[in-house]
Amino acid sequence: MIELFLNEERYENDIRALLMAFYHGEKIFARKLGTDAGENSVKPGVGGENLVSRTLEVVYAGGGLRLTLKDGDGQVLGESCRAVFPSDHTEGKNCLKTALYDLLCEAAGRTLPWGTLTGIRPTKLPMAFYDSGRSQEEAAEYLRQTYKVSEEKIRLCTQVAANEKRILEGVDKERSFSLYIGIPFCPTICLYCSFSSYPLNIWAKEVDHYLEALFKEIRQVRSMVDKSCMTTVYMGGGTPTSLNGEQMDRLLSVLEENFDLNIAREFTIEAGRPDSVTQDKLRVIKNHGIERISINPQTMNQKTLDVIGRRHTTEDVERAFDMARRVGFSNINMDLILGLPGESSEDVANTLERIGKLAPESMTVHSLAVKRASRLNQNLELYPPASQEEVNRMIHMAWQAAEAMGLEPYYLYRQKNMAGNLENVGYAKPGKECLYNILIMEEKQSIIAVGAGGTSKILYPEENRIERVENVKSVKDYIERIDEMIERKRQKFPKSGIFEKRA
Known part of the structure; x- marks a missing residue:
């Protein structure tokens, strides 16, 4: 446990x-300090519980800043002072984070790959440079000097931003939308999963009822928007291919009846679980003109698949991929997770070698994020996370493997509680990137979400804000309250502007 003492709440989240980036997994408890830190300090181990591993005191006083880091016994590990603390919010935040970062680096004896950057979307920084006409080299120097980002992550971040800019050219982001369809059913629930997913063997009788509610929402959304403004469609979950062939056909037919899918620049369907993929389902998807699917092994090591609760074999992954190729799919993504329980760099090397032989058009590499609602988080003592150094090696190996496969990094984002304080990266062959991934991660466009657990994000560029409209997560509640979900959208969606049909 880490005790955090502050005399002001400024920048507490930062x-x-x-x-958390330095001391992954430790709980942090904040306490109020008076102006004089010494008068109000609380001794570690309050109440006889010797649980405090370290304390950090943050004191803003006299126009300056003082940081003091102590161990669990109260011994000072290091101190950092700034005589002058900037009054500007952004400058103040950067000053504080740099001072704290240097202090923690010295105490921990290591640096972080992303330096002081802790945000979800680091590519926004170089993207802003490119949008203002400045160069990739200038963006790199800014990341280096302001945020102490490592050279490898600078190269990754600036390259991703450059590819994003290229891919987004010609997209009318402010006057268009993408459609997300949520299918919240899965064959089984994985150990690390925190999504609104329901095991099919228990919920099979509710799938048709769910689809009827979903069809109703789709039809009503159609009446609220200008369908000619749709850019991309993405069907995720859960696992959409948990639906049988007839159910998938009905869903895609309803979409075709209400939206002109021919104008969409792409349509992706997640066929994430190989044990949910059949030739019949693949043919249904292909017959509706959909070219991009995602088959997600997460790992190609059987022992790990068994641990995380994926009831399929590595051979099932290869069979599903081969089946998709024979049906005619020429744009297949594969998701991997690095830092899974018990996996080493050698295990990841095996996964990358087998994926390389399949030669997918894109590969999305995730660093394991331990989500609060997951079974993994509730059983961390049984599944200890890999070290930051080990996960960083895995990430580097994945980048090298992607380059060997002719794939370039094109989108990137980070999450809380991520292994090694690292990142998720999408790699793709040029021309095979997923536009939807960029649009939703960079918040460049309005996303309309239908289905249980979906969150619509409506972009108001003139006001520099996003309005969120959430659907309930529970399948039962979604079915019973579908009219309420529709009314939420009707009340929140603008009646003109981005969804108004233009002459």
Whole structure:
């Protein structure tokens, strides 16, 4: 446990984020300090519980800043002072984070690959440079000097931003939308999963009822928007291919009846679980003109698949991929997760070698994020996470493997509680990137979500804000309250502007 003492609440979230990056998995408890830190300090191990591993005192006083880091016994590990603390919010935040980062680096004896950056979308920084006409080299120097980002992550971040800019050219982001369809059913629930997913063997009788509610929402959304403005369609979950062939055909037919799918630049369907993929389902999807699917092994090591609760074999992955090729799919993505329980760099090397032989058009590499609602988080003592150094090696190996496969990094984002404080990266062959991934991660466009657990994000570029409209997560509630979900959209969606049909 880490005790955080502050005499003001300024930048508390930024302080917490850096502490969590260095001391992954430790709980942080904040306490109020008076102006004089010494008068109000609380001794570690309050109440006879010797649980405190370290304390951090943050004191803003006299126009300056003082940071003091102590171990669990109260011994000072290091101190950092700034005589002058900037009054500007952004400059103040950067000053604080740099001072704290240097202090933590010295105490921990290591640096972080992303330096002081803890945000979800680091590519926004170089993207802003490119949009203003500045160069990739200038963006790199800014990341280096302002945020102390490592050279490898600078190269990754600036390259991703450059590819994003290229891919987004010609997209009318502010006057268009993408459609997300959520299918919240899965064959089984994986150990690390925190999504709104329901095991099919228990919920099979509710699938048709769910689809009827979903069809109703799709039809009503159609009446609210200008369908000619649709850019991409993405069907995720859960596992959409948990639906049988007839159910998938009905769903795609309803979409075709209400939206002109021919104008969409892409349509992706996640066939994430190989044990949910059949030739019949693949043919249904292909017959509706959909070219991009995602078959997600997460790992190609059987022992790990068994641990995380994926009831299929590595051979099932290869069979599903081969089946998709024979049906005619020429744009297949594969998802991997690095840092899974018990996996080493050697295990990841095996996964990358087998994926390389399949030669997918894109590969999305995730660093394991331990989500609060997952079974993994509730059983961490049984599944200890890999070290930051080990996960960083895995990430580097994945990048090298992607380059060997002719894939370039094109989108990137980070999450809380991510292994090694690292990132998720999408790699793709040029021309095979997933536009939807960029649009939703960079918040460049309005996303309309239908289905249980879906969150619509409506972009108001003139006001520089996003309005969120959430659907309930529970399948039962979604079915019973579908009219309420529709009314939420009707009340929140603008009646003109981005969804108004233009002459």
